[in-house]
Amino acid sequence: MTAPTYVAREAVPGVDTGRILKIGTRGSLLALTQAGTVRDALIATGHQAELVVVRTAGDESAAPVQEIGVGVFTTALRDELFSGAVDIAVHSYKDLPTAPDERFVIAAIPPREDSRDALVARDGLVLGELPAGSKVGTSAPRRAAQLRALGLGLDVVPLRGNLDTRLRKVADGELDAVVVARAGLSRIDRLDAVTEALEPVQMLPAPAQGALAVECRIDDAESIAALALQDDPQSRAAVTAERALLAELEAGCTAPVGAIAEVVESIDESGRIFDELSLRGCAAALDGSDVVKASIVGSPDDAEKLGRDLARELLDLGARELMAVTEPASGGGGAGA
Numbered sequence: 001m002t003a004p005t006y007v008a009r010e011a012v013p014g015v016d017t018g019r020i021l022k023i024g025t026r027g028s029l030l031a032l033t034q035a036g037t038v039r040d041a042l043i044a045t046g047h048q049a050e051l052v053v054v055r056t057a058g059d060e061s062a063a064p065v066q067e068i069g070v071g072v073f074t075t076a077l078r079d080e081l082f083s084g085a086v087d088i089a090v091h092s093y094k095d096l097p098t099a100p101d102e103r104f105v106i107a108a109i110p111p112r113e114d115s116r117d118a119l120v121a122r123d124g125l126v127l128g129e130l131p132a133g134s135k136v137g138t139s140a141p142r143r144a145a146q147l148r149a150l151g152l153g154l155d156v157v158p159l160r161g162n163l164d165t166r167l168r169k170v171a172d173g174e175l176d177a178v179v180v181a182r183a184g185l186s187r188i189d190r191l192d193a194v195t196e197a198l199e200p201v202q203m204l205p206a207p208a209q210g211a212l213a214v215e216c217r218i219d220d221a222e223s224i225a226a227l228a229l230q231d232d233p234q235s236r237a238a239v240t241a242e243r244a245l246l247a248e249l250e251a252g253c254t255a256p257v258g259a260i261a262e263v264v265e266s267i268d269e270s271g272r273i274f275d276e277l278s279l280r281g282c283a284a285a286l287d288g289s290d291v292v293k294a295s296i297v298g299s300p301d302d303a304e305k306l307g308r309d310l311a312r313e314l315l316d317l318g319a320r321e322l323m324a325v326t327e328p329a330s331g332g333g334g335a336g337a
């Protein structure tokens, strides 16, 4: 590594520029791209950094995430971080369990990508153009539940594998469409495949979708200081609200729960412009028979509380009962189908 150490001394006074920060990442193209942005930003602010690929249970198995358990993508990275084999771990934030891990701190949430889900369909079709019975692949119960609830009669089928594999199933004609995170396609430069970005009225994304969690050990002051430069307060507020909603529902990343928060500019009676955090959330029955939705607006400083308040509203609307509904025996159908 030939990092410009003279820049480091100017950019971050007091940093020991002799240390090469090791960034742990999964080996998929998506993960490497994500971790690469963190490495590049560290180098741009005068640090030395390099990637270290860590294999995870999520990479070894093709079974649905609901079966192999939450944390499949993140546990191995955290083990390496705790042992000191790496100094920094870059996770897709939505893959992290909601329970905080006291050994670490999320030192940076970099500016988030568009968090919407994306439809990749044959022949350039949008969702409303897919005929009843179309085979639509998705990895997430949240997406399956919301797709079924649209009442289009789609045949929702499970899907795993890296993004390339998923896209190929549409190209090969095995599936009519797949629904994946738009952010993932953006990061691997495959937005060309998207035939429709799904609006929140059709489908609410996973809490924290499109955001990265950049973790380091709680006592590693040097990494914490270095990563602080990459933190985006608005992304942090949005993700905090979405994750608090998920945590209050006592649900994990495989639950049929969607959320989207945004910091928006508002204006009061005296013409003063201020930031507001707008949060929408939903909980769905896996068979698509019902979805409850609610929204809330407040100060970005109250992100955590807004998320918890909205979760309680969803619980009052019957979220707990909906989340207990199980998958239909046949893949297809759904409300109104």
Ligand SMILES: NCc1[nH]cc(CCC(=O)O)c1CC(=O)O
Pocket (backbone or CB within 6 Å): 092, 093, 094, 095, 179, 180, 181, 183, 184, 208, 209, 210, 211, 212
């Ligand atoms: N669960 C897998 C996963 N974790 C993060 C992303 C995409 C990037 C992101 O959401 O930040 C994906 C793929 C997908 O959901 O389509």
